[in-house]
Structures are given as C-alpha cells and as structure tokens.
Amino acid sequence: MTTRRERNRLSTIEEIKSTAWKQIGELGAASLSLRAIAREMGMTAPGLYRYYADRDALVTALLIDAFDSFSAALESARDACPADDHAGRFFAIGRAYFQWGAANPQKYLFLFGTPISGYQFSGEVGPSAQRSFLVLQGVLGEAAAAGKLSGAVSTLGLPTSLQSQYEMLGQYGMPYTPEVTHLALTVWAVIHGITSLHLYNYLAGFLGGQMGAFIDHELEKLSRQLGLSQENP
Amino acid sequence: MTTRRERNRLSTIEEIKSTAWKQIGELGAASLSLRAIAREMGMTAPGLYRYYADRDALVTALLIDAFDSFSAALESARDACPADDHAGRFFAIGRAYFQWGAANPQKYLFLFGTPISGYQFSGEVGPSAQRSFLVLQGVLGEAAAAGKLSGAVSTLGLPTSLQSQYEMLGQYGMPYTPEVTHLALTVWAVIHGITSLHLYNYLAGFLGGQMGAFIDHELEKLSRQLGLSQENP
DNA sequence: CTCTAATTGTTTACAGTGTTTACATTTTAT
DNA sequence: ATAAAATGTAAACACTGTAAACAATTAGAG
Numbered sequence: 001m002t003t004r005r006e007r008n009r010l011s012t013i014e015e016i017k018s019t020a021w022k023q024i025g026e027l028g029a030a031s032l033s034l035r036a037i038a039r040e041m042g043m044t045a046p047g048l049y050r051y052y053a054d055r056d057a058l059v060t061a062l063l064i065d066a067f068d069s070f071s072a073a074l075e076s077a078r079d080a081c082p083a084d085d086h087a088g089r090f091f092a093i094g095r096a097y098f099q100w101g102a103a104n105p106q107k108y109l110f111l112f113g114t115p116i117s118g119y120q121f122s123g124e125v126g127p128s129a130q131r132s133f134l135v136l137q138g139v140l141g142e143a144a145a146a147g148k149l150s151g152a153v154s155t156l157g158l159p160t161s162l163q164s165q166y167e168m169l170g171q172y173g174m175p176y177t178p179e180v181t182h183l184a185l186t187v188w189a190v191i192h193g194i195t196s197l198h199l200y201n202y203l204a205g206f207l208g209g210q211m212g213a214f215i216d217h218e219l220e221k222l223s224r225q226l227g228l229s230q231e232n233p
Numbered sequence: 234m235t236t237r238r239e240r241n242r243l244s245t246i247e248e249i250k251s252t253a254w255k256q257i258g259e260l261g262a263a264s265l266s267l268r269a270i271a272r273e274m275g276m277t278a279p280g281l282y283r284y285y286a287d288r289d290a291l292v293t294a295l296l297i298d299a300f301d302s303f304s305a306a307l308e309s310a311r312d313a314c315p316a317d318d319h320a321g322r323f324f325a326i327g328r329a330y331f332q333w334g335a336a337n338p339q340k341y342l343f344l345f346g347t348p349i350s351g352y353q354f355s356g357e358v359g360p361s362a363q364r365s366f367l368v369l370q371g372v373l374g375e376a377a378a379a380g381k382l383s384g385a386v387s388t389l390g391l392p393t394s395l396q397s398q399y400e401m402l403g404q405y406g407m408p409y410t411p412e413v414t415h416l417a418l419t420v421w422a423v424i425h426g427i428t429s430l431h432l433y434n435y436l437a438g439f440l441g442g443q444m445g446a447f448i449d450h451e452l453e454k455l456s457r458q459l460g461l462s463q464e465n466p
Numbered sequence: 467c468t469c470t471a472a473t474t475g476t477t478t479a480c481a482g483t484g485t486t487t488a489c490a491t492t493t494t495a496t
Numbered sequence: 497a498t499a500a501a502a503t504g505t506a507a508a509c510a511c512t513g514t515a516a517a518c519a520a521t522t523a524g525a526g
Contacts, residue, residue: 033482035482035483035484043505044505047505050503112430161443162447165443185440185447186454190423192426192430193424193425193429196426196429197422200345202362207418214395216392217395236523237522237523267512267514268511268513276476277475277476277477278514279476280474283474284474
C-alpha cells in the first residue's frame, strides 16, 4: 500500500525528470542544470538533493529512462511486423532506430554522445542499454534460427580470435550464436554511425533533404548482405 | 617579417592551445575551462580574452587543429602505401582512422561527439573537416578511376533521389562520381560507428580485447564488398 | 630620445553552476 | 501528544565564463 507521502515523492521525482527532459530538449544535454530545474519547479536547488544524491545520480536515472523509451520504440516497431517476416522486422527496427534519433536528437546524443561534463557511466544503466541491443540481436537471431540468414555469414568466416571471444560470451549467457552476435554488432555500428553523423550535421551538406532515401538504401543493402531479402521489396 | 611581439603572441596562442589539449586529454572535452588554462599558464582568466574573443572561439580553433591533425594522420597512412595499391590504401586509412580515435579518445570525441556545453559549430571548421573526408573519398575515387571498384557499385543501383542529389553536388565542385561519394559516405559511417561505439565503451563487453580483430575483419568485409580485394590478403 | 598609441595583463565584479551545512517546517507513526 | 522522520529553505563555498576599468609594458613616429 502506498502512503500519501510516497505518492508525493514519486510525483516529485517524475516532475524533476520531466523538467530535466524539457530542458535537455531545449538547451541540449550538456547544459543540464540542477538549479534551473529547481527554479522551474518553484523550489531551491538543495531541495533536489532529497531526491538524488548528486547530479550524476539524476543523469543516471535519465539515461535509464531514455534507454528504456528507446528500447520500447524499437520493440514496438518490431512487433508491428509479423514474427516470421524477418526482413520486414529488420527494416522496421532499422528505420525506428534512425527515426527515434532524428526525432529526439538531444535524447540520442544524451545516450550515445558525450554525456555531461565529468559524468562517469554508472553500471546501473547497463541492463537498460543492453535491452535495446537485444532487440536487434533477437531479430537477427530468429532469422538465423529460421535459416533465413544466408548471406554474409558464410562468405567470410570469422577470424578465430573473434569466434572464440563470442563463444566465451555464450558460456556467460549470451543467447545467440557467434555469427549472430557479430552481425548484430556490425549492423548496430552502421546504423549508429549514420544516425550519429546525421545528428552532428555532418551529412546534410552531402545529402540535402535526401536523408530518408539514404538510410533506406543502406538498410536495403544491409538486408541483402545478410541474405534477408533476395528479391526487390 | 615577424616582430618580437608577434612571435610572443603566437607562442602564447600555442601555449593556450597546448594547455587546453592537455586538460582535454586529462579531464575530457566537456570540462574545458578557461580559468584552469589560465591558472596552469600562470596568468589570470581575463587575460585569455586578448587572444580569443570567448570560449567558443578557442573551441573553434581547437576543432580546426584537431581536424587538421586527424587529416594529416590519414594522409600519412595513405601515403605509406603505393598509389596503385588501392586496397592497401583503403585498409591503411581505415585502420589509421580507428587507431587515431583509439589513441586520442578525447580528441576524437571532441570532433565527433557532443562538443562543449552551448557551443555552436562555427563555419570556419568546415574546410578542415572536409579535408579528412576527402582522404577517404580520394582513395575510393582513384580506385574507381582505375576500374578497381567492381563490387557493390553496380549490384544495387542508387535510388534516383540520391543519384540526382549527388549529381547536383558535382555541379558545385564535388570532384567525384555519385557512386564514389555515396560509397565514401557509407564507409565513413561504418568506421565512425565502430570507432564511436568503441570509445563510448559499448563494445568492450562483447569484444573483450579483440577490438583490433573486429575492426580488421570489418575493413576486410568492406573491401570485399567494394570489390577492392578479390583474394585473401 | 621622447612622446603617443597600441598591446598585454591584472583587479574587481557579476551572474551562473554543483554542493554542503545548519536550520525550520511539515508529515507520519508510536 | 510526543518523538521521529521526511522535506524544504537560507546561507555559504568553490567553481565557471565574461565584462569593465585600470596599470604596465612595448612599438613606432617625430
């Protein structure tokens, strides 16, 4: 049972975080300010310390929330496709990844860009961060299990050093084969690279307004390399 | 002819920048502080304003220097390979890109990560930034001109929207074909993605100490996709 | 060489930041 | 009703970037 005080506390925590997100969206993650949050909430800065030990603790909580929201966006895009349409699911999460970043640039940079000055990554965010990666890994894993990953897997074998490294992960609970893990990492790197360069505005000079065509074309290329789509979509 | 005062001024500017780099290397780019620089130099903070209009002007100068040093590293790696060894040059700049980032994490994140709080990208850095991209584009362009880019170019044509966008760039002085420009962008995205995820420590949990094997394997895959290397190296 | 002007630096000050300490107030539980 | 816990504020400290006023040094012209 939740007492009145506990409800108030939770609601205050929510207000702190939503105010923080509002300011991150307006001014960027780097200029997050406890005092500004308190000011906008109509209280003084030291009062926030009753809810978060220090600024880093708030940043950690925001990171966890953002990763969870990011993962939820990927999962919902994935679930909009039938489970046996592996190519469709791959496209869906690829587009969702990029579009979530494009729609929430400050949030994405908060997750995958240099965080706050002096912030040290807390181990608490690990599970939430891995959850988003697991979406991609899961789609590739199920495609592999269904025998639909005919492409790049076999054409160029993994070097033994990577092979044994991935096998070691399996012994610690990684639920997919070395090939799937490796492909998920490389696909992640590609999509993150495009999204990241886009958000830093390094691509606009080359692509003009054709960013959407660019990402779609690259996803299609990846899908073909993986052997997911054999014919034109 | 350079007067004594001008030499002093230049030497002070160099000291400011080198002190800034030292502190960026130690504490990260986000916690760059004019006062700390002045303190370490044995002067007071307002004195720095005789050399840079504000902190953003210093950041801009540092960005230009870092891009130039980055480009120089890529160019020197490229020139260590004979001009007709296109595959070798591709590997060389790919490895040099990643290794420069791994060896200078704070510098790389300074260039391709969220910069300083509230910093607005100045147009002055454009030329220095493009120079590094031109190294990659140049290697692919010369390979294409020599007919050594047999791979992915033809297997999947560019969509017309991208094709015409790249052609428009050509009319504004872009010295390479649409295919070369597009491939250079995608290769850049891949290498940047891997480097970026590596520097944010998102890969260590998966790859352990096998980061070098990972990047080499991915470069080899890229090289094959481009048709640069047809047989084992 | 002298005088003027530009350059370089310091001192002081203001507004902003994260954080700590001490204190007051409110709410809960005994 | 009383003791304890929770929540907030006020004041202070050590930082930050930046602006204004002032002093010292240096360069060039007469």
